[in-house]
Amino acid sequence: MRNSVTRLGNITIVGLKSIARNKLRSLLTALGVVIGVACVIVSVAIGSGVAASVSEMINSLGSNFIMIMPGASTQGGARIFTGQSTLTEEDADAIRRECPAVAYISPNIRTAGQMVAGELNWSSQIYGVGIDWPNIRAWNVQDGTFFTEGDIRAGSKVAVLGATVAENLFPNGDAINSTIRIKNVPFRVTGVLEKKGGSMMGSDQDDVVVVPYTTALKRLMGQQKLGMLIASAASADQVQDAMDQIEALLKQRHRIPPGGDADFMMRSQEEIAKANAQQVNLMRNLLLGIAVVSLVVGGIGIMNIMLVSVTERTREIGIRMAIGARSRHVLLQFLFEAVTLSVLGGLIGVLLGVGAAKGIGKGAGWPIVISPNAILIAFAVAATIGIFFGYYPARKAAKLDPIDALRYE
Amino acid sequence: MARAVIDIRDLVKIYTLGEVEVRALDGVTMRVDEGEFVAIMGPSGSGKSTLMNIIGCLDRPTSGSYVLDDADVSQLSRDQRALIRNAKIGFVFQSFNLLPRTSAMENVELPLLYGDLGYTRAKRRDVARDALHRVGLAGREGNYPSQLSGGQQQRVAIARALVTDPAILLADEPTGNLDSRTSEEIMGIFQELNESGKTIVLITHEPDIAKHAKRVVHVRDGLIQQDEFIEQHKVERKGIEAPVAPVAR
Numbered sequence: 324m325r326n327s328v329t330r331l332g333n334i335t336i337v338g339l340k341s342i343a344r345n346k347l348r349s350l351l352t353a354l355g356v357v358i359g360v361a362c363v364i365v366s367v368a369i370g371s372g373v374a375a376s377v378s379e380m381i382n383s384l385g386s387n388f389i390m391i392m393p394g395a396s397t398q399g400g401a402r403i404f405t406g407q408s409t410l411t412e413e414d415a416d417a418i419r420r421e422c423p424a425v426a427y428i429s430p431n432i433r434t435a436g437q438m439v440a441g442e443l444n445w446s447s448q449i450y451g452v453g454i455d456w457p458n459i460r461a462w463n464v465q466d467g468t469f470f471t472e473g474d475i476r477a478g479s480k481v482a483v484l485g486a487t488v489a490e491n492l493f494p495n496g497d498a499i500n501s502t503i504r505i506k507n508v509p510f511r512v513t514g515v516l517e518k519k520g521g522s523m524m525g526s527d528q529d530d531v532v533v534v535p536y537t538t539a540l541k542r543l544m545g546q547q548k549l550g551m552l553i554a555s556a557a558s559a560d561q562v563q564d565a566m567d568q569i570e571a572l573l574k575q576r577h578r579i580p581p582g583g584d585a586d587f588m589m590r591s592q593e594e595i596a597k598a599n600a601q602q603v604n605l606m607r608n609l610l611l612g613i614a615v616v617s618l619v620v621g622g623i624g625i626m627n628i629m630l631v632s633v634t635e636r637t638r639e640i641g642i643r644m645a646i647g648a649r650s651r652h653v654l655l656q657f658l659f660e661a662v663t664l665s666v667l668g669g670l671i672g673v674l675l676g677v678g679a680a681k682g683i684g685k686g687a688g689w690p691i692v693i694s695p696n697a698i699l700i701a702f703a704v705a706a707t708i709g710i711f712f713g714y715y716p717a718r719k720a721a722k723l724d725p726i727d728a729l730r731y732e
Numbered sequence: 733m734a735r736a737v738i739d740i741r742d743l744v745k746i747y748t749l750g751e752v753e754v755r756a757l758d759g760v761t762m763r764v765d766e767g768e769f770v771a772i773m774g775p776s777g778s779g780k781s782t783l784m785n786i787i788g789c790l791d792r793p794t795s796g797s798y799v800l801d802d803a804d805v806s807q808l809s810r811d812q813r814a815l816i817r818n819a820k821i822g823f824v825f826q827s828f829n830l831l832p833r834t835s836a837m838e839n840v841e842l843p844l845l846y847g848d849l850g851y852t853r854a855k856r857r858d859v860a861r862d863a864l865h866r867v868g869l870a871g872r873e874g875n876y877p878s879q880l881s882g883g884q885q886q887r888v889a890i891a892r893a894l895v896t897d898p899a900i901l902l903a904d905e906p907t908g909n910l911d912s913r914t915s916e917e918i919m920g921i922f923q924e925l926n927e928s929g930k931t932i933v934l935i936t937h938e939p940d941i942a943k944h945a946k947r948v949v950h951v952r953d954g955l956i957q958q959d960e961f962i963e964q965h966k967v968e969r970k971g972i973e974a975p976v977a978p979v980a981r
Contacts, residue, residue, distance in 0.1 A: 344833050642829045645790065646892065647818020647846040649811040726790050729829070 341632075342663055352628040353668030355621020356708060360669045360701045362614030364676025365683060366607045367697035372690035373603045387426070387556035388459065389566060390595060391573075393548075394588035409586045410549045414576060415453070418554065421572055424565035427555040429453035430536040434544055438532060440492040440503040447488050448531045449505065451539025459555040467499040467514030470535055478537040482510040485531035486518040508542045510534065562591050603689065618704065621668065622712035629661050629716035640720050641728025654721035661713020662706055669705025673698050734765035736799070737899050737931045738787060743796035745782050745954075756782040757793070758954035764900075764933060769926040769964070771934045771942035774951035781904075783951060784935045788821055788902050789813040801899040818847045822893025826905035828885040830877040836888045837873040840864055843896050863891035867921055883914035890921060894930075901925065901932045907941050919944040920967035 342349050393409045410430075418428050432451035437444060450456075454472050457463055470481045482503065489498045498512045519528040540546055556565035566589050577586055590598070633640070640653055648656075677693055684691030745757040756779045764770050774780040785791035786798060789805055790813070798806040801820050808816065817823075830839045840860040844851055851859065864873055867887040877885050886906060893901055903922065907915035923944060926932050934945055942948050943965040950958040 340834070638829070639831055642831065643842070643846070644814060645788070645817060645823050645825075645829075646843040647814050647896075649814040649846070651811075652846055726785055729790075729825070 339663060341636075342660060342667075348628065349664055349667070352624055353621070353664050353671070355617050355624045356665045356668030356705050357621070357672040357675060359614050359616075359618030359621050359708075360672025360705055361676035361679055362610050362617060363701045363704060364673055364693070364697055365680045366610035366614060367700070368676075368680035368691045368693045369603060369610070369683070369689060370607045371692035371694055371697070372684065373600050373607070375692055376690040387559055387562050387565075388592035388595075389425075389554045389556060389562065389569070390431075390590045391552040391554065391569060392588045392590070393551070394586060409577065410552055410573075412549065414573060415549070415552055417572060417576060418552070418569055422565060422568040424557055424561040424568050425554050426557040427455035427458045429456040429459055429553055430549040430551070431456070431553045432536050432539050432544070432550045434539065436506045436543065438488070438492065438503050438505045440501060443492050443494075445488055445491045447485070449539065449543060450531055450533045451536035451543070452533055453536055455555070456533065456553075459553050462519060463517055464514035465517040467512070470513050475535040475537050478541050479535060480508060480510045480538055480542065481513045481535065483514045483516060483533040484512055485516050485529040485533070487527055487529040488532055489515040505532065505534070506543055566591065618708055622665070622708040625661055625664055625709065626712040626716060628664075629657060629713055630719070632660070633657065633716050633720040636720075637723065637728050637731040640723050641725050641731065644723070644725035645729060650721040653723075654717045657717035657720045658710065658713050661717065662709035665705045665709030665713075666702065669702050672705070673701055676701070734767065736763050737766050737768075737801055738762070738764035738933070739797075739799040740787075741797045743783070743786065743793045743798065745779075745786065745791070746794045755954050757786070757796075759796070760951075760954070760956055762949060762956060762959065764931060766931055767926070767929055769922070769932045769934070769944075769946045771936055771945035771948045772951060773936060773939070773942050773948055775937060778951045779954040780935055780937075780951045782954075784902065784904055784933075787900075787933060788823060789816045814846075815848070818843055819896060820899040822890075822896070822898040822901045824886070824889050824893050824901065824903040824906045826908040828877070828882070828889045828909070830885055830888055830892075832877055835874050835876055836864060836869065836880065836891075837861070839877070839888055840891045840895050843892060847896055849896070859895055860891070863895045864888070866894060866925075867891045881914075882910050883917055886910065886914075886918050887921065890918075890925075894925070899931065901930055902935075903932065904935045905937070906934070907936075907938070912940075915941065916967050923964075923967055 391410065412430070415428050415430055418425055429452050434449045434451070435447065436449055437446050454469075454475055457469055464483060465486075467483075469483055470479065473479075474481050482505065484492070484498055484503075489496075492498065492503060493501060498515050501512050502509050503512060504510070516529070516531075516533070534543070536549065540549075554565065554569065556562040569589065570585065573587055574581075574583070574585055579585060640648075643653060643656075677698075680691050680693060683689065740763070741761050743757050743760040744755065747754045747756055758779075760779075760783060772780050772783060782791070786793050787800075789800070789808070792808070792813075793806055796806065797804060800816065803816070805813070805816050823829075830836075831842070837857070837860055840863050841856045844856045844859065861873060864870065864887075867890050869884060869887050869891065872880065872884065872888075875884075877888070880888065886909075890901075890906075901922070906922075907918055910918060919941065922932055922934070926946075932945075934942070936942050943962065944967065945962070946964050947959070947961045949956055
């Protein structure tokens with residue numbers, strides 16, 4: 324037993340030596356595995372990061388968040404998205420009055436525009452919202468106040484700035500009660516929102532200006548219908564109840580027969596987070612695809628170079644056999660060489676992958692989680708590639724006839 | 733009577749090339765006793781290479797028996813033959829057959845990596861160093877084959893053949909790639925080893941080399957044509973760089 328252990332040790336030394344003798348070739352051979360493993364690391368890092376941030380995103384949207392969007396309507400049997408908003412202020416009021424599971428509801432009109440304060444200007448998103456909006460988004464005013472019910476009824480030209488907008492238009496922090504011009508319409512700043520940070524997709528959530536929805540419709544967009552409603556269920560348990568109640572009420576108000584297709588769509592916070600995660604997952608899967616392809620190509624590269632190596636070293640194999648190497652010694656020597664190549668590639672790939680994952684995380688603003696598991700998996704994959712693609716050349720070497728191999732020039 | 737190390741009876745080897753049968757050995761019987769120095773001679777195509785391959789356990793006879801060092805080795809499997817080669821046969825080849833980019837020491841240690849001796853690393857180094865000393869290469873342990881002359885490379889190969897203390901040394905045209913002066917040196921080493929008790933089988937087609945042996949066997953057309961003891965041509969020991977005694981460590 325001890326003998327065979329020492330012998331195995333001896334054979335691994337033999338394998339290592341021949342890799343050390345061909346450094347550049349070994350590195351180039353392992354390149355495919357390097358890239359493959361790096362892709363595995365990056366994609367797993369992104370995947371884990373997304374999973375971790377889905378729950379974070381749910382919280383940042385506000386608890387029990389529900390989104391109601393104008394949706395498909397049926398025209399002559401074909402379901403299409405008309406782009407025409409079907410949701411009205413009256414719908415919002417009715418939901419507030421008649422749906423007990425809904426705690427808050429607010430229109431949420433989105434537009435974008437240039438805003439100017441003194442000599443500074445900034446382009447940003449503009450939300451036209453109702454009085455419940457800070458409660459729904461769990462997003463409070465840090466300085467000053469939110470606009471009032473009266474402002475909404477009157478369509479007052481008042482605005483609450485997101486932290487990023489405030490920083491850019493009022494670097495001195497004197498935003499409150501100043502005047503900004505949005506699309507050439509003067510607005511009085513009543514408050515600045517607390518900082519919320521980047522969203523999961525990397526956009527800056529604080530790059531926003533919030534105005535009364537009435538003002539947004541009349542002054543900034545010149546339209547009547549609301550784009551979208553956002554609501555908040557009374558508690559986490561009541562999210563589904565709230566969605567059911569809203570659906571029933573809106574179908575009734577929009578005169579949609581029971582069983583007919585609604586002309587609106589609803590998404591809960593969870594569904595939204597999942598939908599967003601899907602995009603990132605798509606990217607992750609793409610990387611995983613690249614990983615699989617480059618691992619296979621890398622494996623074939625190793626097989627190729629090992630076949631070359633076996634041919635090149637036919638004489639060496641003959642010598643080893645003549646002086647007593649058995650088939651399995653030769654097999655193990657070449658198998659070990661292949662596995663060492665691929666694991667070495669795996670090691671470089673892990674380093675490269677961790678670096679790349681961090682870089683991508685920073686560049687794209689994606690959350691990145693590098694787990695020891697991913698590194699272990701990557702190593703296991705690399706070793707498997709080595710064994711799988713190294714076996715054939717190794718067996719070829721082991722089956723050589725010593726007489727022919729010795730005669731080989 | 734001395735103990736037989738090689739006992740071959742009615743050895744036949746038939747190669748089938750397409751539809752043609754070639755009888756490379758056609759009933760060879762010979763015996764080599766312990767401590768002998770035998771040269772097997774014959775022109776190319778005579779069957780001496782086939783005989784060497786079978787004596788060296790690289791190949792199996794079609795029929796006949798071969799007892800090497802009291803063990804019947806004529807019908808062993810591949811791996812069993814590998815074990816026998818490792819333990820009982822020390823090969824010396826015409827083209828030295830050292831591993832390139834591998835030091836003399838490591839080349840000599842190589843058979844010990846595959847055998848059943850189970851030496852520790854330190855023990856392997858000791859044995860390999862001793863073998864290099866015996867062939868007069870003390871101080872060359874770290875040299876690569878490319879840094880050694882042909883004669884020195886062949887000495888490394890002889891050291892490698894000695895390292896497992898085999899029953900026979902099997903030398904296949906060991907001087908074929910060497911000039912005549914170096915050839916003499918190498919034959920001197922073989923004679924020295926033989927005098928210290930090693931059984932040596934030398935395969936050659938050169939009468940000048942064969943005369944260094946004590947007995948010459950002529951092979952022709954797969955048969956032993958002549959088997960005679962000769963007056964050994966002794967190499968003068970002068971001029972061999974050979975501190976034979978082991979150097980103190």
